[in-house]
Amino acid sequence: MASSLKAVPSQQAQTAKRSVTVLGSTGSVGANTVELLLKHRDRYEVEALTANSNVEKLAEQAKVLGAKLAVVADETHYEALKAALSGTGIACAAGAGAVVEAAERPADWVMAAIVGAAGLPPTLAAARRGATLAFANKECLVCAGPLMMRMVSDHKATLLPVDSEHSAIYQVFDAKRRDGISKLILTASGGPFRTFSLAQMADVTLEQALKHPVWSMGAKISIDSATMMNKGLEIIEARYLFDMTEDKIDVVVHPQSIIHSMVEYIDGSVLAQLGTPDMKTPIGFALGWPDRIEVPAERLDFSKVSTMTFESPDPVRFPALRLARESLRLGECAPAILNAANEVAVAAFLNRKIEFLSIAAIVEETLDKVPNCTLADLDTLYAVDAASRRFAEAEIARRSA
Numbered sequence: 389m390a391s392s393l394k395a396v397p398s399q400q401a402q403t404a405k406r407s408v409t410v411l412g413s414t415g416s417v418g419a420n421t422v423e424l425l426l427k428h429r430d431r432y433e434v435e436a437l438t439a440n441s442n443v444e445k446l447a448e449q450a451k452v453l454g455a456k457l458a459v460v461a462d463e464t465h466y467e468a469l470k471a472a473l474s475g476t477g478i479a480c481a482a483g484a485g486a487v488v489e490a491a492e493r494p495a496d497w498v499m500a501a502i503v504g505a506a507g508l509p510p511t512l513a514a515a516r517r518g519a520t521l522a523f524a525n526k527e528c529l530v531c532a533g534p535l536m537m538r539m540v541s542d543h544k545a546t547l548l549p550v551d552s553e554h555s556a557i558y559q560v561f562d563a564k565r566r567d568g569i570s571k572l573i574l575t576a577s578g579g580p581f582r583t584f585s586l587a588q589m590a591d592v593t594l595e596q597a598l599k600h601p602v603w604s605m606g607a608k609i610s611i612d613s614a615t616m617m618n619k620g621l622e623i624i625e626a627r628y629l630f631d632m633t634e635d636k637i638d639v640v641v642h643p644q645s646i647i648h649s650m651v652e653y654i655d656g657s658v659l660a661q662l663g664t665p666d667m668k669t670p671i672g673f674a675l676g677w678p679d680r681i682e683v684p685a686e687r688l689d690f691s692k693v694s695t696m697t698f699e700s701p702d703p704v705r706f707p708a709l710r711l712a713r714e715s716l717r718l719g720e721c722a723p724a725i726l727n728a729a730n731e732v733a734v735a736a737f738l739n740r741k742i743e744f745l746s747i748a749a750i751v752e753e754t755l756d757k758v759p760n761c762t763l764a765d766l767d768t769l770y771a772v773d774a775a776s777r778r779f780a781e782a783e784i785a786r787r788s789a
């Protein structure tokens with residue numbers, strides 16, 4: 389028995405290194421991914437890294453990981469990137485087109501961790517060549533859900549969720565017996581204003597909104613968590629990732645963020661995935677898939693978990709949830725209109741141009757006024773996205789006049 393066990397070579401010895409590309413490597417998800425790649429250098433080699441403008445961090449990551457290519461989306465930083473990488477043998481490029489080209493290079497696995505709809509062209513480029521896509525950039529599915537899922541299926545790409553809720557669902561979703569699934573239950577921390585009254589929310593500062601009680605994340609998703617638009621975007625993301633209708637996707641507020649989401653079955657069983665709130669766990673799940681890899685995240689210590697509480701989200705203080713559901717029911721380009729308006733409104737709040745409660749108000753106004761149209765192709769989508777951004781910008785200018 390012992391000798392036959394010894395004769396089986398280890399999984400690691402059998403498999404060649406997996407080549408990986410990280411889109412948005414300098415961000416919160418990107419940097420966590422880089423940390424895991426460094427920990428598992430024996431398993432991965434890096435094809436390309438991309439960032440928007442943080443050339444210093446990008447060059448440092450490219451050097452330490454021995455990447456073949458580093459790309460900065462903002463072309464004004466090209467010379468700085470070239471200088472930072474001179475003599476290293478690492479190729480560099482700049483511009484939005486170069487980010488798409490980076491995604492087109494033949495890496496087995498691509499982390500989609502750009503923020504916003506700006507990540508759509510490179511994410512689709514990776515899907516189009518049948519890559520394994522570790523998917524964090526939820527705005528892509530929000531804008532282009534049906535188009536993106538069709539592309540993934542037509543080109544036999546693999547979509548692995550990285551958002552902690554969707555990673556949790558993926559891990560307990562019995563895809564072979566999906567008739568037995570009655571609903572998905574997304575958990576939400578409730579964000580920094582969970583217990584605030586509407587009057588208190590009217591006066592919150594940018595600093596308060598950026599300070600998430602549980603998760604450490606990039607600026608845009610931190611504000612989305614404070615308005616709970618993040619959960620709205622996640623309902624849309626779940627709708628497409630798991631092909632479940634909107635009425636079968638529930639949200640429950642669970643401030644401790646220990647249960648990362650659940651699947652309810654028709655026999656009444658509820659399966660959940662649990663863990664400490666650390667994005668390295670879902671990133672590591674996608675990076676190792678179909679194996680499991682060691683992840684340096686704090687372990688859940690049940691002797692210290694004294695309580696787990698659950699409550700319904702308040703639709704009055706958090707209208708973003710209702711708006712996201714409404715956009716899904718309207719269908720076609722409506723989720724893209726919602727997303728574009730939200731990106732513009734969040735950027736304005738980050739630039740201290742509008743009050744916190746104006747974010748959802750601007751999204752509602754844009755969703756109401758910009759005409760929805762059939763999501764026929766990407767050109768239509770980009771046109772609707774641009775029209776929604778223009779409308780939201782004008783609405784912001786009108787409010788601050």
Ligand code: NAD
Pocket residue numbers: 411412413414415416417418438439440441442461487500501502503504506507524525526527550551552603604605606607608609667
């Ligand atoms: P972030 O702001 O920290 O990082 C964004 C990355 O995208 C950076 O590398 C930035 O350089 C790059 N980028 C920004 N604009 C770009 C552009 N126009 N072109 C090319 N690159 C651009 O964001 P994040 O918090 O890491 O989130 C990334 C995505 O993952 C978002 O869609 C977010 O919703 C999702 N997500 C994040 C977390 C988290 O814990 N941070 C959790 C779940 C899902």
Ligand code: MG
Pocket residue numbers: 551552553622
């Ligand atoms: Mg999430």
